[in-house]
Amino acid sequence: xxxxxxxxxxxxxxxxxxxxxxxxxxxxxxxxxxxxxxxxxxxxxxxxxxxxxxxxxxxxxxxxxxxxxxxxxxxxxxxxxxxxxxxxxxxxxxxxxxxxxxxxxxxxxxxxxxxxxxxxxxxxxxxxxxxxxxxxxxxxxxxxxxxxxxxxxxxxxxxxxxxxxxxxxxxxxxxxxxxxxxxxxxxxxxxxxxxxxxxxxxxxxxxxxxxxxxxxxxxxxxxxxxxxxxxxxxxxxxxxxxxxxxxxxxxxxxxxxxxxxxxxxxxxxxxxxxxxxxxxxxxxxxxxxxxxxxxxxxxxxxxxxxxxxxxxxxxxxxxxxxxxxxxxxxxxxxxxxxxxxxxxxxxxxxxxxxxxxxxxxxxxxxxxxxxxxxxxxxxxx
Numbered sequence: 517x518x519x520x521x522x523x524x525x526x527x528x529x530x531x532x533x534x535x536x537x538x539x540x541x542x543x544x545x546x547x548x549x550x551x552x553x554x555x556x557x558x559x560x561x562x563x564x565x566x567x568x569x570x571x572x573x574x575x576x577x578x579x580x581x582x583x584x585x586x587x588x589x590x591x592x593x594x595x596x597x598x599x600x601x602x603x604x605x606x607x608x609x610x611x612x613x614x615x616x617x618x619x620x621x622x623x624x625x626x627x628x629x630x631x632x633x634x635x636x637x638x639x640x641x642x643x644x645x646x647x648x649x650x651x652x653x654x655x656x657x658x659x660x661x662x663x664x665x666x667x668x669x670x671x672x673x674x675x676x677x678x679x680x681x682x683x684x685x686x687x688x689x690x691x692x693x694x695x696x697x698x699x700x701x702x703x704x705x706x707x708x709x710x711x712x713x714x715x716x717x718x719x720x721x722x723x724x725x726x727x728x729x730x731x732x733x734x735x736x737x738x739x740x741x742x743x744x745x746x747x748x749x750x751x752x753x754x755x756x757x758x759x760x761x762x763x764x765x766x767x768x769x770x771x772x773x774x775x776x777x778x779x780x781x782x783x784x785x786x787x788x789x790x791x792x793x794x795x796x797x798x799x800x801x802x803x804x805x806x807x808x809x810x811x812x813x814x815x816x817x818x819x820x821x822x823x824x825x826x827x828x829x830x831x832x833x834x835x836x837x838x839x840x841x842x843x844x845x846x847x848x849x850x851x852x853x854x855x856x857x858x859x860x861x862x863x864x865x866x867x868x869x870x871x872x873x874x875x876x877x878x879x880x881x882x883x884x885x886x887x888x889x890x891x892x893x894x895x896x897x
Contacts, residue, residue: 521837522830523862526567526844528821529744529783531611531693533567536837536844537858539851540786540825541570541615541698541749545877546885547587550575552597556587558890560601563851564608565858567844570696571614574598576683585878589614589686598690606691613694613747614687616680616738643668645707645714645721645730650758673720673730676704680734684741694745695738697731700788702757705731709769710759728773732780739780748777749825751788752813755795755804766805767812774816784821786846787813791826810841830861852876856894865895 522536546556560569575588588594598614605612644667670676684695699705707713708730714721720729731748738746752770754760761769774785787809788794795804810824821843824836833845851857853869860867875888 522834522844526821528568529694529746531745533611533844534609535567535858536823537566537830537833537861538568538823538844538846539563539566539570539857540846540848541572541696542848542852543572543586543877544852544889545585546889547585550586550588551593552587552601554600555885555890557601557604558886560612561604561608562855562890563857564605564610565856566610566851567858568693569605569610569612570846571598571612571692573615573698574683574687576616576679576686589683589690595686595690598687598692602691611693613696613745614683614690614692615749616683616687616695616697643670644704645670645673645716648713648715650702650713669716673708674733677730677733677737681737681741684738688741694742694747694783696747696749696786697735697738698749699731700749700751700786701794702751702754702759705734706751706754706757706759709773710754711761711765711769713759724769724772727769728776731773732776735777735780735782739782744781744783746780746782747784747786747820748782749786749788750774751794751826752809753788753790753794753804753806755791755802758796758798758803760803760805763805763807766807770813771816774813778816778818778820782820784823784843785817786823786825789824789826789828794826814841853892855890855892859897860895863895863897865897869893 524536526533526536544559547553563569573586575586576590589598602612647666647669649666687695697705699709708720709727711727714727716722719726721727735746735748750770752766754766789809790804790806795802795806797803814822823844823846824833824842825846825848828845828847836842837844847857850867853871854860854867857867869892872888878885
């Protein structure tokens with residue numbers, strides 16, 4: 517490519533990235549009985565051209581997952597499995613953050629289902645900030661279209677805050693360079709922020725300050741463990757998983773949250789901009805709050821680095837970085853299909869591998885989990 521802004525090293529927190537093209541967290545559902553595998557190690561090492569890899573969402577307990585083969589981090593065997601991956605990613609020259617969201621080191625909250633295998637093993641209810649169900653709800657491992665259930669309101673959010681801290685301690689033991697809090701896509705942090713899913717009347721709901729409290733308190737405990745090497749991902753436009761507020765409420769909420777999070781000396785923010793793919797339609801009405809996410813919130817991010825996500829091409833990213841509007845980009849889907857993505861960008865090669873849609877995820881009926889996972893070809897150079 518003509519410019520080289522994306523290939524200038526950048527410091528985030530205490531580490532330096534070799535380039536500004538990050539790999540977003542991508543759930544691939546390949547952990548056997550929740551434990552990281554040698555196949556997963558191969559997958560991550562193939563993509564070590566990224567300046568920063570953000571792991572797939574990591575479970576801190578069985579509760580709160582819609583993915584039957586998502587990896588965990590709640591015991592020593594999990595930690596050892598992740599360390600095996602992290603070490604070789606470092607040897608290959610990249611850096612790697614763990615993505616944390618809650619019981620998914622990110623928690624899906626109300627978009628779990630009581631009949632999901634891991635939820636049943638957990639033996640506790642689907643929970644959320646308030647007893648308000650999300651619309652929609654298809655599950656690859658539950659027959660039919662059961663829909664989301666009305667969740668149980670969380671009695672004491674501090675318990676979950678502490679679970680995030682436990683997960684961060686284990687991520688530190690595994691050697692991760694940092695953690696990225698998943699505050700996007702309608703999962704638990706977003707459910708607290710959004711006044712359509714959070715109707716609490718205590719210190720965790722109501723005002724902008726109270727709705728922001730949960731995410732900010734989680735960030736604080738992550739900072740206790742990882743110091744400067746903590747980031748957060750936000751999707752103010754909403755839509756996905758039935759979240760989204762009127763525009764002024766959205767602007768007020770996210771400007772406040774970002775301003776307060778900035779005070780914690782985070783390494784970076786990822787802003788997920790409006791995407792038609794996430795603008796889910798319910799009863800003939802689009803759910804997203806369409807607005808210019810970058811222009812709306814960029815002024816509030818002063819010391820942390822800023823990365824942009826959602827349909828950002830390398831060409832657009834190059835222009836935005838060169839213009840000083842952002843510090844880097846995160847790419848998602850194209851990393852699935854192009855393990856050599858950064859090298860292709862550098863050499864002007866097309867991103868032309870055909871996605872194996874049938875094997876984006878996997879299940880127990882499939883014998884070869886490498887199909888559609890580690891078998892995408894690299895370009896000829």
